[in-house]
Amino acid sequence: MTRRTDVVVIGGGQAGLAAGYHLRRLGLDFVIFDAQAEPGGAWQHTWDSLHLFSPAAYSSLPGRLMPPQPGETYPDAAHVVAYLTDYEQRYELPVHRPVRAVGVHRDGELLRVETDSGAWSARAVISATGTWWRPFVPAVPGRTEFQGDQLHTVEYRSASDLAGQKVVVVGGGNSGAQIAADLAHGTDLTWVTLREPRYLADDIDGRALFDHATARRRALDEGRTDTGGVASLDDIVAVPPVREARDAGRLKAQPMFTRLTSTGVEWADGTHADADAIIWCTGFRPALSHLGPLGLRGPRGHIPTHGTQTLAEPRLHLLGYGDWTGPASATLIGVGRPARDAARRIAQLLR
Structure with missing residues (x-):
């Protein structure tokens, strides 16, 4: 019926x-x-x-x-x-x-x-x-060869689950920065991003982002130039845990690797980093x-x-x-x- x-x-x-x-x-x-x-x-x-x-x-x-x-x-x-x-x-x-x-x-x-x-x-x-x-993981060469754990943002829960391990966090957005900051204390962390992390000013939070998006909508409705909305700003909101890890020097990003191996990740110049787990914060x-x-x-x-x-x-x-x-x-x-x-x-x- x-x-x-x-x-x-x-x-x-x-x-x-x-x-x-x-x-x-x-x-x-x-x-x-x-x-x-x-x-x-x-x-x-x-x-x-x-x-x-x-x-x-x-x-x-x-x-x-x-x-x-x-x-x-x-x-x-x-x-x-x-x-x-x-x-x-x-x-x-x-x-x-x-x-x-x-x-x-x-x-x-x-x-x-x-x-x-x-x-x-x-x-x-x-x-x-x-x-x-519907989590997205990019088709990186060697992804099926890696013998450690692979998690997406949706599967990550707590730093205590990975304590003492070598962990690679992939992603330069807010999720990647927050999870990297979460893991910066109790793991051997490698944070990998497509480009150098771009932090919003420390005094900017979701209020400012919403105001920016609203201003864009108003400009479009009135036929004015597209301001680009939130996407035109930098990538990472410096919430307190991210700010603390960044200022303490524990959030140093590496450029994106070119492939996974059975034991970790490898860059174009042959440099290799061992990993027990990879966390894909890739949207x-x-x-x-x-x-x-x-x-x-x-x-x-x-x-x-x-x-x-x-x-x-x-x-x-x-x-x-x-x-x-x-x-x-x-x-x-x-x-x-x-x-x-x-x-x-x-x-x-x-x-």
């Missing part, structure tokens, strides 16, 4: 909850499918020492300020999970879990969402599955396999959108995947505006 609703939201993390908030305010009938067994989205799966870039008040979803965490300027991941759990309950959002969407299909005037617990038909769909579930790709039946991907795998609305299927919106679906839309504070815009467009469509 296929059940029916106005809107299906796929994903119960921060983007899905923000969408639910605005759909509820517009009086639409909707359901949210969350593949996770518990609230909190990807935040419940991060490494132990992860903290936000911004104070709590600047890390909030629409309608509900995140309360400060006692003793912390920048809340940790557990505090975010507690906030998202409370947010979901406070607004009585209809989250069904664990429910995994396996395919979205056109079905006449409706979209049919097939899940592992049955099918739903909807007049519109918001995909808000994020990127955490993510949008988790969009459930949209495959719609055939929306372009030649390079990108789904063209106007804002959050997909061009080839106006009943479908993409939310929270990065700047291409709304400025700073992959952040807690940044997802509110594109979520509001998506909900309003859907309400107009349904009318």
